[in-house]
């Protein structure tokens with residue numbers, strides 16, 4: 001039994017200062033103090049207690065690139081970041097694009113007992129952008145989220161056939177990395193004043209906007225569920241806002257780094273700040289912040305993308321794209337976007353992503369009978385990220401002071417991470 005006292009508890013009808021009792025994998029009471037012989041007592045005054053965080057976008061690099069990350073190190077990083085469920089992107093080597101690769105990935109995920117690893121599958125065979133992936137076999141194995149993350153589906157006709165197929169599989173979601181390669185070219189950072197001054201090839205925001213517009217048009221025709229990954233431009237936000245106003249089921253996510261930083265951070269050409277989509281301009285960032293507050297963007301997702309130190313220790317233009325994010329997400333989001341409002345913080349970091357992924361044991365308010373997947377988060381604690389549980393250390397937030405810290409994570413009733421408790 002675990003008893004958490006005095007926390008600020010996220011309940012269905014508001015925030016309560018109460019005592020939460022966990023027995024086995026379930027919350028058994030909220031509000032009444034039990035006779036607690038042998039219980040573990042945690043006094044959590046001033047600390048937020050809510051459903052464990054859910055990340056729709058994680059690269060575990062396993063199989064194929066386990067020098068960057070593997071299922072074990074990635075799940076420890078997730079627990080340290082307050083996550084109780086993560087969606088593993090399918091761009092492993094080989095990719096998850098059919099029944100046998102999905103079954104193998106799901107078996108590896110099931111062996112982990114610190115976080116739910118939800119396996120996503122590709123949209124196209126081999127992630128090559130030519131033929132549809134093996135949807136029936138993946139769906140049969142339990143896959144619901146499909147993405148060619150790293151690339152958009154290159155042709156509108158193929159995407160249309162994919163949506164026509166997936167709309168008939170209940171719960172299936174087409175998740176798109178929105179980037180038109182013919183526009184993006186070989187850009188290394190956002191195309192704007194900063195790239196011009198630095199003389200670095202730029203990646204225009206319209207490369208994202210045209211794919212978002214195309215996908216919304218096709219999803220509207222087909223009636224498929226569309227999820228836009230790592231939204232980064234103000235124009236994408238407008239397109240999504242309009243689609244939702246028209247009643248479409250378009251959901252989206254934004255990363256903590258796109259909320260916290262803009263391209264002015266790139267003056268020093270730190271390779272750890274190189275990611276796709278790139279950090280955009282200040283106006284894009286403020287549009288993203290408004291959209292995550294008002295709910296046009298549903299979810300925070302990290303796009304946790306580990307690269308080994310030696311791979312990032314090269315000039316900016318040669319560095320691989322991507323940044324780790326699991327262990328700093330909650331703090332970066334609280335510091336730069338959602339730190340004042342416990343309800344909205346958990347909506348965007350747990351409840352909405354759990355709903356998009358169709359996860360019944362995640363993203364639930366704390367009531368008797370709710371699953372004990374929880375995070376204790378101190379919104380006022382200041383700290384400076386330094387080293388990480390991830391195998392890779394390519395964080396855009398290393399050395400930067402953040403406000404808000406995960407103190408403990410509870411997965412299925414067991415403490416999966418314990419930091420400096422209270």
Ligand SMILES: [Zn+2]
Pocket residue numbers: 149150151177229230276277
């Ligand atoms: Zn992506």
